Amino acid sequence: MSQTEGSSKSEIPWPFADGVMAEAIRAFDWPSTELGSIDTWPAGLLFAIDMMLGCAFPATLQWGRNLILFYNDAYIPLIGTHHPHALGQRLLSSFPEIAAIYPPFAQRVWNGERIVLEDQLFHYTRNDVPEDRWFNLSYSPVHDRDGSVSGILAVGLDTTAKVLAELERSTADTRLKRVLETDAVGVIFFDYTGTVVDANDVFLRMVGYSRAEIETRTVTWRTLTPPEWVKVSEEQMQKFEQTGRIGPYEKEYTLKDGSRRWMLFTGRDLGGDRIVEYAIDITRRKEAEATSKAMEERFRALVEASSDVVYRMSPDWKEMRQLQGRDFLANTTEPERTWLEKYIHPEDQAFVWATIQDAIENQKTFQLEHRVLQADGTIGWTFSRAVPLRNKDGEVIEWFGAATDVSARKRAEEALLRSEKLATLGRLVASISHEINNPLEAMSNLIYLAHRSEGLPEEARELLQLADAELKRIAHITRQSLGFYRESNVPADTSVTQLLESSIDLLRGKINTRHAEIHCRWQDDITIKAVAGELRQVFSNLLANSLDALETGGQITIRAKRYLGKDGAYVRILFLDSGRGIPLETQHKIFDPFFSTKGNLGTGLGLWVTKQIVDKHHGSIRVRSRNLPPTTGTAFQITLPA
Structure with a gap:
C-alpha cells in the first residue's frame, strides 16, 4: 500500500x-x-x-x-x-x-x-x-x-x-454666544494666572458659586481642584504653554459645598491674557462605569467560583450571544449562529436540540449532560443548565446558562469500568490457565515418549518437534498472555526472521484457505535481544489480523530490515495487507482493550496484547490504513531496538 x-x-x-x-x-x-x-x-x-x-x-x-x-x-x-x-x-x-x-x-x-x-x-x-x-x-x-x-x-x-x-462661516462673537447658551456645557474664562474671570450660568450651577463670587476674582482652578488632581492640571497648563490648548482630560472638581463631581475639560488660548475652558459633567457616566465594572467583576467571580463556562442565548437558541469560560470551549464575544455544529459532538446534536426545543416550548429549565468539542480539538463531556430570562411582560428575552466540565468524571468512570473488565479477565485467565496446564503437561509427556520411539521417520520426528514447540508456546501464553505475567522473562538473542517464518508456518492452513499470497522481504538473518515466545505472539497476531481482513486471493507483504537511527541500531518489521482497511474514526481505538472491528468474532484483546509486548521490548507500533476504494489496506509497523 x-x-x-x-x-x-x-x-x-x-x-x-x-x-x-x-x-x-x-x-x-x-x-x-x-x-x-x-x-x-x-x-x-x-x-x-x-x-x-x-x-x-x-x-x-x-x-x-x-x-x-x-x-x-x-x-x-x-x-x-x-x-x-x-x-x-x-x-x-x-x-x-x-x-x-x-x-x-x-x-x-x-x-x-x-x-x-x-x-x-x-x-x-x-x-x-x-x-x-x-x-x-x-x-x-x-x-x-x-x-x-x-x-x-x-x-x-x-x-x-x-x-x-464652518469656522469661516461664523464670527467669533456668534460662536461665543452659542457656547454660552449651551445648557449642558459649562464655559469658564481664566486669565494666565489661573483665576476665573467669567463663566456661563451652566458652570455656575455646576460648581454652586454665584456670579458675584466669581467677580471677586478669588476663585481659581486650584481652589476648584482636589489636591490629588493638582498635578494633572499642572501638566495641562504646561501643555497649554507649548500648544495653546488644554485637554481634553477628565478630573474631579470640588464644588462650593465640598462635594465632588467628575468633569471633562478642554480649552484653548483666546489671546489677550484669556483662556476659555469647556466643562461637561460626566459624573453619571463615571458612576455607571464604576457600577458596570463592579458588576462585571462580580460576574467574573461567579464564573470562576461556580462553573467552568457561562453562556447567553437568544430566545430561540439560534444565536449564541456570549460564551465565557476557562479554556474549556473556544470563547466567542460576537453572535454565533453555528454554535451547535461548532461545540456539540455530531452524534449528540439532534438530542441536544430536541431537549432545547422541549425547554422552549414548555418554558422550563434546560439541563442535559452531553459531549462537546473542546477548544483543543478533543472530545469532552459537560453538564449544561440554562434558565429563561423574561421582560416585564413575561416574554422570554434571553436564556442564561452555565456548563460544567465533567470530562474528568467521565474518564474516571470509563477507567473504572475498564479496570473491572481487566480484573474479570485476569480471574478468567487464571482459571483457564489452571484447567489447561494439566492436559498440556500430559500431551507434552506423550510427545516426548513418541519422539523417543525407535525407528521413527525423520519427517515425523520434525513434526513432533514442531508440535512440542507449539505446546510450549500455548503453555507460555496461558502464563503470560494479556499482560498477567507471573514469572520473569529474560531476553535472549532471537532471530526475527526465524520467528516470522515460524509464524507463517503456524498459520499456513489459514493462508491456504484464503488463497493468500505472502511476500517476504528480508535479505539476511536479523537478530535482536528479545523474548522469543512473546515476539512470535506479536507476529502471529498481526499476520492473523491481516488474513482476517483479506478477501480471497489478497496479498500480504512482510518486510524486515535493520537500520541505524540517531541513537543506535533498530529493526523495523512491516506487515502490509491489501484488505478492507480500518475506518479513520476508529483507528485511534484499535489498541484499546476490548475494542474489536470483527464484531462477535473478536475479543478486542489481540492488538492490546501486541502493544503491551512491543512496549515491554522498548519498541513502538504504528498503523496506517485506508478503507476507501480503489486503494484499501492496512500497514502495521513495529520498530524495536537492536
Whole structure:
C-alpha cells in the first residue's frame, strides 16, 4: 500500500493585500523588533492587519501596550515625513506631540470601550510643520481569544476642510454666544494666572458659586481642584504653554459645598491674557462605569467560583450571544449562529436540540449532560443548565446558562469500568490457565515418549518437534498472555526472521484457505535481544489480523530490515495487507482493550496484547490504513531496538 500526500499553497505571501504598506510590512525586518518574526505573530494580529490594510479610509493598528504602529496606504498623506519610519515603531515615540492627550483615549479602549469622536482636533507636526487637523475617529479594541484587549484599531476621516469652512462661516462673537447658551456645557474664562474671570450660568450651577463670587476674582482652578488632581492640571497648563490648548482630560472638581463631581475639560488660548475652558459633567457616566465594572467583576467571580463556562442565548437558541469560560470551549464575544455544529459532538446534536426545543416550548429549565468539542480539538463531556430570562411582560428575552466540565468524571468512570473488565479477565485467565496446564503437561509427556520411539521417520520426528514447540508456546501464553505475567522473562538473542517464518508456518492452513499470497522481504538473518515466545505472539497476531481482513486471493507483504537511527541500531518489521482497511474514526481505538472491528468474532484483546509486548521490548507500533476504494489496506509497523 502507498500513500501520496500533497498540498496546494497560495504563492501570494502574507499580507494578502496590495499596496505600499502591504509591501512595506512584508519587507520589514520584524525579527529585530519586539514583535519578532511574522511566523510567531498571533492569529489575531494577522487578522487585524488584514482588516486595517483593506480599509479605504485612513486607518492604523496599534498593537500591544507599547502601541506598535501599523498603518494603511490612505494614512500615508496624513503623516508626511513620518512615513515610512513610523511603521513598526511605538506610536508615542513617533508622534510625541500627542503623548499628553492620547493615553487617556488609549486606556479607555484598553478597558474595552469603543470610542467614536466627531471632528476631533489634533495638534501635531507633519512635514516638520505644526498643524491642526480635525477627524471623525473610531477607536475599537482588538480582542484576543480569552477576551482581553491586544490592540487598538483606529479608523479616521479627515474633516479639517469641513471644520475650517464652518469656522469661516461664523464670527467669533456668534460662536461665543452659542457656547454660552449651551445648557449642558459649562464655559469658564481664566486669565494666565489661573483665576476665573467669567463663566456661563451652566458652570455656575455646576460648581454652586454665584456670579458675584466669581467677580471677586478669588476663585481659581486650584481652589476648584482636589489636591490629588493638582498635578494633572499642572501638566495641562504646561501643555497649554507649548500648544495653546488644554485637554481634553477628565478630573474631579470640588464644588462650593465640598462635594465632588467628575468633569471633562478642554480649552484653548483666546489671546489677550484669556483662556476659555469647556466643562461637561460626566459624573453619571463615571458612576455607571464604576457600577458596570463592579458588576462585571462580580460576574467574573461567579464564573470562576461556580462553573467552568457561562453562556447567553437568544430566545430561540439560534444565536449564541456570549460564551465565557476557562479554556474549556473556544470563547466567542460576537453572535454565533453555528454554535451547535461548532461545540456539540455530531452524534449528540439532534438530542441536544430536541431537549432545547422541549425547554422552549414548555418554558422550563434546560439541563442535559452531553459531549462537546473542546477548544483543543478533543472530545469532552459537560453538564449544561440554562434558565429563561423574561421582560416585564413575561416574554422570554434571553436564556442564561452555565456548563460544567465533567470530562474528568467521565474518564474516571470509563477507567473504572475498564479496570473491572481487566480484573474479570485476569480471574478468567487464571482459571483457564489452571484447567489447561494439566492436559498440556500430559500431551507434552506423550510427545516426548513418541519422539523417543525407535525407528521413527525423520519427517515425523520434525513434526513432533514442531508440535512440542507449539505446546510450549500455548503453555507460555496461558502464563503470560494479556499482560498477567507471573514469572520473569529474560531476553535472549532471537532471530526475527526465524520467528516470522515460524509464524507463517503456524498459520499456513489459514493462508491456504484464503488463497493468500505472502511476500517476504528480508535479505539476511536479523537478530535482536528479545523474548522469543512473546515476539512470535506479536507476529502471529498481526499476520492473523491481516488474513482476517483479506478477501480471497489478497496479498500480504512482510518486510524486515535493520537500520541505524540517531541513537543506535533498530529493526523495523512491516506487515502490509491489501484488505478492507480500518475506518479513520476508529483507528485511534484499535489498541484499546476490548475494542474489536470483527464484531462477535473478536475479543478486542489481540492488538492490546501486541502493544503491551512491543512496549515491554522498548519498541513502538504504528498503523496506517485506508478503507476507501480503489486503494484499501492496512500497514502495521513495529520498530524495536537492536
